[in-house]
Amino acid sequence: MKKITLLIIVSILFLGQPFAQTKKSSKMQQTEHYTFTLSDKVTRQKVRFKNRYGITLAGDLYLPKDSSGKTLAALAISGPFGAVKEQSSGLYANQMAERGFIVLAFDASYTGESSGEPRNVASPDINTEDYSAAIDFLGLQKNVDRNRIGIIGICGFGGMALNAAAIDKRIKAVATTSMYDMSRVISKGYNDIVTLEERTKTLEDLSRQRWKDVETGDAAYPAAHLPEKLTGNEPQFVVDYFNYYKTPRGFHARSVNSTTGWRLTSALSFMNMPLLTYIKEISPRPVLIIAGEKAHSRYFSEDAYKAAAEPKELLIIPNAVHVDLYDKVDIIPFDKLVDFFTKNLK
Template sequence: MKKVMTLIAASLLLAGQAYSQTKTKEKMKQTGEKDFYTFQLSDKVTRQKVTFKNRYGITLAGDLYLPKNRGSESLAALAISGPFGAVKEQSSGLYAQTMAERGFAALAFDPSYTGESGGEPRNVASPDINTEDFSAAVDFLGLQKTIDRNQIGIIGICGFAGMGLNAAAIDKRIKAVATTSMYNMSRVMANGYFDGLTAEQRANMLQQLAEQRWKDAEQGTYAPSSNRLPEKLQGNEPQFVVDYFNYYKTPRGFHPRSINSNAAWTATNPLSFMNFPLLTYIKEIAPRPVLLIAGENAHSRYFSEDAYKAANEPKELVIIPNASHVDLYDRVNVIPFDKLESFFRESLK
């Protein structure tokens, strides 16, 4: 069972114990802000904090990036979220800013129950509600006077790539969808990494989750998961754990509101995903185009490859040579922004 839970821990991208207050204060001091971003604001864009509600009544928080020299024409727009357990001040914000530099309106948002967005309890995820979060972002973008509501696409990063594909399948207003470093969270939670869970192991996991529900009910609170990144690397961790650590637990990508930097998912978080196959209707995205981007060396690469096989045309799979899963979070010299720009310029005409 220990092996199974290790696989699940890897799959959920669970993270850890609180980052030291000293390091947090040091980073805030370095940025000179009460809050901070893991990247510098470009002088080519504006950034505005916004809020909007999803159809469950949860208030979502986002940052709207607009190109400064945009003229008077309506803009094509992108809604962006991910990775799973991250916040808009991390990877999704970097993507949004970069796409705004290239002429798009781009909204990076915190999903329900995380970051500055609403929802209780905290640090939980839902394949249904988080799919809806993308559509709520489309609602918001389509109401802006500077945006052409007929030219809206989405980008899903890591675990929110699966939710993004699911949103595109059900919401015909989404004209194109791109994903990077995709994780299919329902598949990996239900079946384990590389579908390694046996029926007996899955049953045992569900039994553990059921027992945890009794404990939570008795305590009146939701216990955090014990699966988390280490505070220090011991030198014997798998490479993907090292990669996650080097992003979430160092100044490169650390943010105090990020679950993967400074908290943990609830112990019962997998329950929402165990019987919810996210990509059941991926074929229904067509004839709208799908772009799937993955690193050649990413441990998650098979999710993008399998999604590509399942989707209908038009579709494209781009494998980035020598790139890992986490490289596509923030390595601007690795992330194929030229490809993303050309894809959405063609798709959102």
Template sequence: MNTNTAPASTPRLDRRDLMKLTGAGAAVLAAAPLFNLSNAKAQSMPADWDKTFPKSEKVDHQKVSFRNRYGITLAGDLYLPKDRAGRRLAALAVGGPFGAVKEQSSGLYAQTMAERGFVTLAFDASFTGESGGEPRNVASPDINTEDFSAAVDYLGLHPSVDRERIGVIGICGWGGMALNAVAVDKRVKAVVASTMYDMTRVMSKGYNDSVTLEQRTQALEQMSRQRWEDAANGTPAYQPPYNDLKGGEAQFLVDYHDYYRTPRGYHPRAVNSGHSWTRTTPLSFMNMPLLTYIKEISPRPVLLIHGEKAHSRYFSETAYAAAAEPKELMIIPGASHVDLYDKVDAIPFDKLTSFFNRHLAA
């Protein structure tokens, strides 16, 4: 990992300033794991099961791969109902959270929805997890939007899928990517964004749009000059580890730590579980708003799900106001942002099932 510092003449934001600017915190940047998951969960998980949730006996699971429009090979976990009996079923592409891998929240959503009768595909974003792409751990609002459409490509060619009945679920930062993808990909018939972040908004303006023009300019100056360092070194520099709690952090940072850095949700391939994004990752997000064309999802339905107590709730409320009908905003009483990653008593799977059954009907 390249950790060279900038020339003395270049202003350098400290970690708290950068976190405020990018809106990163634990959602975007990583922190070192506290202990080894394989030891912590060895007694509760099958030896060949690398997920953070128990394996279901109601579905068949396959490791798959497919390519996106940019030629990057993506890795996925395909879940199929055991009782499919040769029928072509409705299907769901599932991605997120931002900086997570398919073995975490997206896999839990995918497996649970497969238990409820859908063919589902949880996949790793380009440049992360088991998917291809170099350098590692870089994100792009365009390429990651394309990743969803590539998943739809794969599902539409699968013999167990009715290609006219495909939906999308995006979680956290991939909720924004999902909405962005469905706005242009007319093959998708319905979309759900759960505990959604608009990553371009939070990286451009910080949480609650609190970043000033001066702060934004300073960060862009720093990242622009970082490109020369990366080019000279032939490899990108990476953000320092985040979420090393020292006391006094906001509750949402404590919540991220509790998911990504404990056996509850830790996975060694996740950016947020012991790695970090490149220092220049925010550049494209700060210049390309994701939800510009959210109205063009209509007449296809949008369901936004968010926790009542989530620090990020305003992202879904803003997206809901901007979207055209048919649309719905479902607020989960008492739930935080991270509760909708893996707490099955908080995630409204019954609502997800009825929503997609209705809008992906044969």
């Protein structure tokens, strides 16, 4: 990938260009919409629960219709970074519930239907805590075996899921798909190409942006998030993101990536807080890392696999790109996920 400054990389990661004031989408009025069809073998109910910081998280709880009177293994799922539970995480939950698990898909703090002000910000600490709050909730459900709970992280929430599994010993197994290490890519750029000078300049610009935000009483958003129309000059991975987030395939009005983009200063909290420092401490609990063969993000998964301790497994999906593992049910290896969690949640 052509070398570009960290500020532009940060802008791409937060899906826009730097430094314009808040933009609101008229599509934000949309409410009840899912990007997939609920299985006729599954029920879905809205739930609310609080994390350790007092933020109320919104989730959808998926249950197999034939689970009455049974105590089952459970999963918590979130991601991709900037998505909502009505998109990929809900699709995964629907599929895994159809296969016999109780599954909670949830919106991260400050996004979707979850609470938290200001809106559309992210934090490696708080978003890791969101997973533990989901485990709190699942462990209190009478039909959940609290000794049989695992988690799945998609895209940027793959890194958060690995971090959560390292610290929260109640998590018995963890899987990721199309994983991003958000702290690494935001601080070092794609393929770690960013120089110290570029990083310093980006931090100077973002630090000054804080004063601008305070002066105006509002936080800056990207000036031009994912384009409303492709020009043909975009990198392929941006085209792939567009084809998911900005088309009927994956658009959702509450999704950060479908609408305004992240607040620019969200990048700051990832700049010096490496997410995967303690990945080895997931062991002896198992890790499954899944990535597309042609995904621009593949190296994050491969490096996380190398850093993790046994038991661990890396599964590369032939010909798949990053966003294929968001919603393409004929490509996402659900049978493998079922085998992994069935074996390890017992």
